[in-house]
Amino acid sequence: MNNILVASNVTxxxxxxxxxxxVSLAIPKNSIxxxxxxxxxxxxxxxxxxxxxxxxxxxxxxxxxxxxxxHHIALIGYLPEERGLYKSMxxxxxxxxxxxxxxxxxxxxxxxxKYWFDKLEIGDWWNRKIQELSKGMAQKIQFIVTVLxxxxxxxxxxxxxxxxxxxxxxxxxxxxxxxxxxASIIFATHRMESVEELCEYIALxxxxxxxxxxxxxxxxxxxxxxxxxxxxxxxxxxxxxxxxSDKFDISHSHHDMNRKQLDxxxxxxxxxxxxxxxxxxxxxxxxxxxxxxxxxxDIFIQTVQRKNDHE
Amino acid sequence: MNKLSLIIKREYLAxxxxxxxxxxxxxxxxxxxxxxxLVAYLTKVNDSQKRIIAVFNESxxxxxxxxxxxxxxxxxxxxxxxxAAKDSTLSLGFSxxxxxxxxxDLEEVAQSSYFYSKEAPNSSVLDPxxxxxxxxxxQRKLIDIGVSTEEFTTINDRFEINIATFTxxxxxxxxxxxxxxxxxxxxxxxxxxxxIYGGFVMRSVIEEKxxxxxxxxxxxxxxxxxxxxxxxxxxxxxxxxxxxxxISASLLLFVVFLVFGIxxxxxxxxxxxxxxxxxxxxxxxxxxxxxxxxxxxFLEIPWFMLISLFLVYFILGYLIYSSIxxxxxxxxxxxxxxxxxxxxxxxxxxLAIYVGFFSVFSNPNGPIAVAFxxxxxxxxxxMLMRLPxxxxxxxVPLWQVILSIICLIVTFIAIVWLAAKIYxxxxxxxxxxxxxxxxYRWLKY
Numbered sequence: 001m002n003n004i005l006v007a008s009n010v011t012x013x014x015x016x017x018x019x020x021x022x023v024s025l026a027i028p029k030n031s032i033x034x035x036x037x038x039x040x041x042x043x044x045x046x047x048x049x050x051x052x053x054x055x056x057x058x059x060x061x062x063x064x065x066x067x068x069x070x071h072h073i074a075l076i077g078y079l080p081e082e083r084g085l086y087k088s089m090x091x092x093x094x095x096x097x098x099x100x101x102x103x104x105x106x107x108x109x110x111x112x113x114k115y116w117f118d119k120l121e122i123g124d125w126w127n128r129k130i131q132e133l134s135k136g137m138a139q140k141i142q143f144i145v146t147v148l149x150x151x152x153x154x155x156x157x158x159x160x161x162x163x164x165x166x167x168x169x170x171x172x173x174x175x176x177x178x179x180x181x182x183a184s185i186i187f188a189t190h191r192m193e194s195v196e197e198l199c200e201y202i203a204l205x206x207x208x209x210x211x212x213x214x215x216x217x218x219x220x221x222x223x224x225x226x227x228x229x230x231x232x233x234x235x236x237x238x239x240x241x242x243x244x245s246d247k248f249d250i251s252h253s254h255h256d257m258n259r260k261q262l263d264x265x266x267x268x269x270x271x272x273x274x275x276x277x278x279x280x281x282x283x284x285x286x287x288x289x290x291x292x293x294x295x296x297x298d299i300f301i302q303t304v305q306r307k308n309d310h311e
Numbered sequence: 312m313n314k315l316s317l318i319i320k321r322e323y324l325a326x327x328x329x330x331x332x333x334x335x336x337x338x339x340x341x342x343x344x345x346x347x348x349l350v351a352y353l354t355k356v357n358d359s360q361k362r363i364i365a366v367f368n369e370s371x372x373x374x375x376x377x378x379x380x381x382x383x384x385x386x387x388x389x390x391x392x393x394x395a396a397k398d399s400t401l402s403l404g405f406s407x408x409x410x411x412x413x414x415x416d417l418e419e420v421a422q423s424s425y426f427y428s429k430e431a432p433n434s435s436v437l438d439p440x441x442x443x444x445x446x447x448x449x450q451r452k453l454i455d456i457g458v459s460t461e462e463f464t465t466i467n468d469r470f471e472i473n474i475a476t477f478t479x480x481x482x483x484x485x486x487x488x489x490x491x492x493x494x495x496x497x498x499x500x501x502x503x504x505x506x507i508y509g510g511f512v513m514r515s516v517i518e519e520k521x522x523x524x525x526x527x528x529x530x531x532x533x534x535x536x537x538x539x540x541x542x543x544x545x546x547x548x549x550x551x552x553x554x555x556x557x558i559s560a561s562l563l564l565f566v567v568f569l570v571f572g573i574x575x576x577x578x579x580x581x582x583x584x585x586x587x588x589x590x591x592x593x594x595x596x597x598x599x600x601x602x603x604x605x606x607x608x609f610l611e612i613p614w615f616m617l618i619s620l621f622l623v624y625f626i627l628g629y630l631i632y633s634s635i636x637x638x639x640x641x642x643x644x645x646x647x648x649x650x651x652x653x654x655x656x657x658x659x660x661x662l663a664i665y666v667g668f669f670s671v672f673s674n675p676n677g678p679i680a681v682a683f684x685x686x687x688x689x690x691x692x693x694m695l696m697r698l699p700x701x702x703x704x705x706x707v708p709l710w711q712v713i714l715s716i717i718c719l720i721v722t723f724i725a726i727v728w729l730a731a732k733i734y735x736x737x738x739x740x741x742x743x744x745x746x747x748x749x750x751y752r753w754l755k756y
Binding site: 015048051053054070073076078080082083084085086087088089097098100101102142145 | 527
């Protein structure tokens with residue numbers, strides 16, 4: 001069993017509107033998976049179904065090989081997008097309460113909390129009330145109560161909103177640590193660039209439907225279209241540009257006369273990289289030659305456009 | 312079950328540790344007792360103010376009729392002009408001047424008598440004076456017919472009818488009202504409890520929504536568990552508060568009574584009738600002292616049955632209403648939006664109290680009383696007003712009690728089910744105030 005979570009043909013309607021339309025998805029074990037899509041695509045609904053907060057109209061969700069059941073709640077950690085804590089309750093008491101609701105015993109919870117509080121250097125907050133803390137501080141507590149019970153599956157919905165860059169990095173590192181210890185992680189976000197570097201797998205949701213999923217590397221390979229960013233050093237760049245413009249699709253060109261520098265982006269026919277490189281090196285000094293790999297955002301836009309063209 | 316008790320414990324502690332809750336718990340009895348003492352004091356002050364009325368009697372009648380009472384003293388003027396009498400009344404600061412001119416005919420005297428005062432007198436001044444004239448005129452007319460003065464005094468004896476049930480027990484006037492008053496007390500308690508602590512439940516749900524912790528919690532527990540835990544936890548806090556109120560208020564009252572010696576019995580004796588001594592011949596065995604009879608009747612109220620049914624109606628009624636309150640809290644984002652939804656819940660409660668006091672008191676087994684004590688949203692209050700009369704013969708028929716409890720249980724299940732559905736959807740909805748139509752749609756999500 002290589003998947004921690006498998007959703008098959010999950011459909012959920014609110015009134016006449018689809019929140020999820022026949023969505024199937026697999027989250028591999030011990031991986032970080034990005035669930036991406038614009039606002040209103042159905043990400044939160046899917047996460048709520050996984051957390052058994054709402055239930056699908058049809059379709060099935062399997063957790064670690066079993067149909068999703070109430071006792072799985074203790075194996076999942078969920079940091080919702082709409083998150084908060086009791087304002088007038090003390091930090092420690094509150095963390096204990098939430099941990100106990102997840103099924104930890106009181107002494108167990110206390111011990112684990114102490115570990116995390118020390119790790120994130122917030123040990124002296126135990127007796128303070130949430131309303132005395134800043135938003136970023138409260139987010140740290142929120143993160144701790146999400147991961148405290150050492151769940152097999154961690155779900156973060158827009159995890160970095162509310163964090164300053166320094167704390168966001170601390171949390172990012174902790175998440176990677178958790179993955180290395182064996183947890184599987186789902187990131188849901190509409191800011192696709194924010195998690196790109198973390199995710200091994202991605203799934204794109206758009207208008208309640210899954211439009212793309214798979215290993216990020218594979219998807220990128222699939223979507224790259226032999227675009228290269230080229231930097232050359234040569235005399236008479238203008239003429240050279242004219243010369244190659246006849247044969248190739250050139251864009252974003254820039255010529256610096258003083259430094260004898262020519263930059264451009266070129267779209268090459270498939271399997272013609274080598275001959276193009278040979279041609280370039282015969283005429284000039286190559287400063288750089290880099291394949292431009294599409295961002296997830298580009299991929300998303302392309303996929304949506306392609307889909308719309310089909311319809 | 313373990314999670315439920317965790318939630319109950321948290322809700323209870325969150326409530327009882329709340330500063331305003333603590334302040335209210337200890338301040339309310341002091342305020343309440345203070346009010347009672349103040350009212351008692353004011354009543355006493357009001358009573359002790361004596362009126363002085365000057366009587367300028369030039370006629371031969373009414374020479375012995377104006378007797379000084381607790382409330383009113385009479386001062387008699389003689390051998391003055393009317394103007395002088397008026398002036399001296401004013402300068403001495405008396406309440407008024409009654410002028411009875413001289414004439415041979417009593418009718419004529421009465422017709423031309425005047426009461427002068429600075430301001431228009433109220434009925435408590437005029438009634439005793441008018442009574443004196445009426446009595447004198449009636450006596451005169453009866454004497455004209457041929458009734459002697461002695462005979463006249465016996466004619467005027469007051470009379471009270473003796474009442475009894477068919478089985479021969481002697482009944483007491485006003486006992487129905489008194490019993491309904493006891494039941495009304497229980498009903499009123501239920502209403503107060505629902506309004507205060509139902510509101511607490513609602514605010515607590517709104518707080519969870521606005522602080523956005525709700526989704527964190529319901530990813531660990533079922534929404535229904537959370538709702539139930541909240542309702543139970545809040546009501547336990549409420550029971551704690553009520554118990555403290557009742558105990559400390561009784562203690563305070565006792566202390567006040569000891570220290571100031573204020574006669575508070577006058578206040579509690581408002582159940583209506585102040586029984587006159589019964590000096591008529593009764594066909595029943597001679598009655599013991601009436602007050603004692605009332606005490607016996609009071610003890611004969613089926614307290615055990617009353618209190619057990621109070622608990623049944625209290626728990627069911629409170630659960631019904633507080634789950635509606637919880638659903639309202641879940642449906643809105645802030646307290647100001649709750650008004651339109653709260654009014655329809657307060658309405659049956661108010662109706663129950665008004666119907667209770669106006670209809671059930673006078674006729675505990677009348678059709679209106681029966682209808683409202685069966686209707687589930689009003690039955691917890693109205694039925695309790697009827698119950699002190701007992702179940703069965705002479706009281707509430709057993710089938711009505713059973714039917715009303717069945718109605719209540721069915722409603723309880725239906726309402727809690729509906730409320731839980733609205734709650735489940737509502738807690739995850741942010742942004743806009745829902746309409747009733749949208750609430751209906753939520754039931755199908």
